[in-house]
Amino acid sequence: MKSIKIIKTGAYFPEILVENSKIEKKFELEDGYIKKRTGIKSRYYTNELPEEMAKKLVQKMFEQNEEYIKDIGLIVVATVTPTQFIPGISNYIQKTLNIQNCICLDMLAGCAGFINAVDIAHKYLSTNIVKKALVVGIEQISKFLDKKDISTSIVFGDGAGAILLEATKEQKKYYSVIQSTIDEKEILRAQINQKNELHIEMKGKEVYKYAVTKTVENIHKLLEETGETLDNIKYIVPHQSNAKIIRAIASRLGKEESKKMYMNIKDIGNTFCASIPIALNEMFEKQLLEKGDKIILLGYGGGLNTGSILLET
Secondary structure, three states: OOEEEEEEEEEEOOOEEEEHHHHHHHOOOOOOHHHHHHOOOEEEEOOOOHHHHHHHHHHHHHOOOHHHHOOEEEEEEEOOOOOOOOOOHHHHHHHHHOOOOOEEEEEOOHHHHHHHHHHHHHHHHHOOOOOEEEEEEEEOHHHHOOOOOHHHHOOEOOEEEEEEEEEEOOOOOEEEEEEEOOOOOOOEEEEEOOOOOEEEEEOHHHHHHHHHHHHHHHHHHHHHHHOOOHHHOOEEEEOOOOHHHHHHHHHHHOOOHHHHEOOOHHHHOEOHHHHHHHHHHHHHHOOOOOOOOEEEEEEEEOOOEEEEEEEEO
């Protein structure tokens, strides 16, 4: 089986920047309440449809590098906020990039969706079915927020991110552990109500407990099965759910968050499936990753779905 590598990244943020002060005023919260609770300072909202964001994302990503589009044989989109199902967002991306023949998939796997999408891409790439795969995470969560629900209104934001993967003869490490457990207590749900509107519900305490236990178990399993240790991992790139959760995961892993756990939730909020590719794009732009670095991508959320991927840049 061939190895894979990241050869391009991209991110797109919508036009409406929403600072904490606006939400704190609405809910009559004291200044600094949201930042203290979540680590979030601001987030983006949009009136654009997800497919419109996807179009702008890939146009920006490839406008100076059209040669990267050649040989894209797979487009996988992870989202929980599609506004239509046929054609999918992946088909819109195919049309935007004018790729005549390729495999297009949209998938629902909660906030762990991007991890699942990357793992699907790896299977196609490593078995020579395709040469390149574009993996996208995109969300328009603001459209579906219950504006009276403080638990979700202070956390979520809109955005999109993507990575372009290529099969390579280089010996680069890749391993995944992806698990789903039954959500007996229905702690995180997104469902269509009687008005045909998507409604997001979250039980904060239960989500926290799940997130800081199952993720750590998942990473330990990943390390055990690969024979790696955290000392050999440059960064863990988690789903940007909540700063308190991310710090708790880091603490339970026994590593200082500032050294191993990459976090950029402060300026963009929790963007569900878009959070990991947005973070990866930022890391490459800041030149934080070099060839041969080993990183762990960590996704967790509704399902309950938990997944981690160890890959070499």
